[in-house]
Amino acid sequence: MLRGISGQVSPGRVLVVTGPNGSGKSTLINVLAGLLRPSEGTVRYLEGQQPLPQQVWHRILGVCAPDMAVYQEFSALENLSFFCQLRGLSRSQSELAELLQGLGLAAGDLRRPVGQFSSGMLQRVKLAQALVHDPQVLLLDEPSSNLDAAGHQLLAALVGRFRTRAAVVVATNDPREVTWGDEILELAA
Amino acid sequence: MFRKEVVSELRSRVAISSVGLFALTTLVAVAYQIGPYRIHEQDRPHLQAALLWIILFFGASSGLPRVFVKEEDAHTAKTLRLAARPGAVLVGKFLFNLLLLLGLEGFLVPLFGVFMGFAPRNLLALLLVLVAGAVGLAACATMVAAIISRATGSSTLFVVLAVPLVLPLLVFLIQGTRMAATTPDLTAIGPALQAVSSLTGVTLVTSGFLFPVVWHD
Numbered sequence: 001m002l003r004g005i006s007g008q009v010s011p012g013r014v015l016v017v018t019g020p021n022g023s024g025k026s027t028l029i030n031v032l033a034g035l036l037r038p039s040e041g042t043v044r045y046l047e048g049q050q051p052l053p054q055q056v057w058h059r060i061l062g063v064c065a066p067d068m069a070v071y072q073e074f075s076a077l078e079n080l081s082f083f084c085q086l087r088g089l090s091r092s093q094s095e096l097a098e099l100l101q102g103l104g105l106a107a108g109d110l111r112r113p114v115g116q117f118s119s120g121m122l123q124r125v126k127l128a129q130a131l132v133h134d135p136q137v138l139l140l141d142e143p144s145s146n147l148d149a150a151g152h153q154l155l156a157a158l159v160g161r162f163r164t165r166a167a168v169v170v171a172t173n174d175p176r177e178v179t180w181g182d183e184i185l186e187l188a189a
Numbered sequence: 190m191f192r193k194e195v196v197s198e199l200r201s202r203v204a205i206s207s208v209g210l211f212a213l214t215t216l217v218a219v220a221y222q223i224g225p226y227r228i229h230e231q232d233r234p235h236l237q238a239a240l241l242w243i244i245l246f247f248g249a250s251s252g253l254p255r256v257f258v259k260e261e262d263a264h265t266a267k268t269l270r271l272a273a274r275p276g277a278v279l280v281g282k283f284l285f286n287l288l289l290l291l292g293l294e295g296f297l298v299p300l301f302g303v304f305m306g307f308a309p310r311n312l313l314a315l316l317l318v319l320v321a322g323a324v325g326l327a328a329c330a331t332m333v334a335a336i337i338s339r340a341t342g343s344s345t346l347f348v349v350l351a352v353p354l355v356l357p358l359l360v361f362l363i364q365g366t367r368m369a370a371t372t373p374d375l376t377a378i379g380p381a382l383q384a385v386s387s388l389t390g391v392t393l394v395t396s397g398f399l400f401p402v403v404w405h406d
Binding site: 037054058067072074083086 | 190265268271273274277405406
């Protein structure tokens with residue numbers, strides 16, 4: 001599905017991957033996240049000059065994709081707290097609440113099960129899940145799906161903040177998001 | 190991970206309900222048709238021990254594979270793969286399955302005693318066999334559940350794949366239960382317990398090596 005793709009993204013840079021449906025944008029994100037093993041080629045994350053072993057990629061990667069859900073029976077705060085604990089991080093409830101509210105969720109919604117959320121609110125929780133451990137590499141697949149105009153603005157501001165310290169890869173077909181890119185990779189159908 | 194599984198189950202109660210109801214239905218059907226008095230007294234320990242583990246295994250089969258299947262169905266598996274070390278996932282899921290099995294045993298075995306007139310001669314021996322059985326079955330079920338989680342028709346596949354792992358375990362568990370029912374001597378269950386522990390140990394060690402590959406591929 002993907003052939004002849006080679007390149008690197010450094011911290012402080014945003015790579016936008018675009019292309020028609022079925023061109024392999026999500027596949028590329030999955031490969032970069034280590035969720036799909038490429039039949040040829042490799043993905044490497046370098047710390048200094050040393051490639052990081054895949055077992056520790058979870059520490060540096062933040063991924064938000066349409067097929068990556070959070071736990072419906074848990075509240076937004078419980079979800080974030082759980083994913084922090086899995087990564088061996090301790091974040092206070094107020095820090096987690098601040099992150100969620102920064103993504104546009106109301107204080108009153110933070111303790112409700114996310115199964116009761118609208119798809120736009122759920123997308124904000126999924127974004128928070130990708131950001132909660134302050135990743136060095138942010139992989140976003142169709143990040144503004146289900147977000148309203150206000151949500152899209154928040155997302156743009158968030159990518160703007162993250163690009164100062166992280167490498168960001170955005171797979172999208174939204175023309176507004178294409179403008180975020182320092183580099184644009186257009187995949188053919 | 191283990192706490193997440195427990196809290197999630199207490200809120201949804203899917204596994205508890207399916208395991209409990211399945212086991213109870215099987216027990217009532219067996220007790221109604223056979224009961225304690227339609228079995229010749231000398232055959233009673235043999236048949237009761239076999240029936241007890243058949244009911245426990247059937248009940249467990251309806252709930253234990255869910256630990257991984259539910260992650261795939263809810264699309265949380267990828268999120269989990271990216272956030273957690275495989276070892277943490279395996280241990281959390283194994284402990285949850287173990288808790289579910291111990292709960293099932295705690296619920297079913299007294300009822301089995303009442304409905305089927307099952308009275309062990311050595312209660313401690315029976316408890317040891319039940320705990321060893323729960324650990325063994327949980328170890329097998331967790332590993333097989335991980336293997337089948339991304340397959341279609343996973344429930345059928347679970348039974349097919351679990352049989353070669355579970356069958357020897359069940360044979361020794363039935364033997365141990367029969368000994369606990371017939372003799373007050375605690376050492377009588379020794380050989381069965383040794384065999385169950387060995388099989389469980391092999392399954393756990395193999396799972397530790399195999400699971401990271403299964404989980405990420």
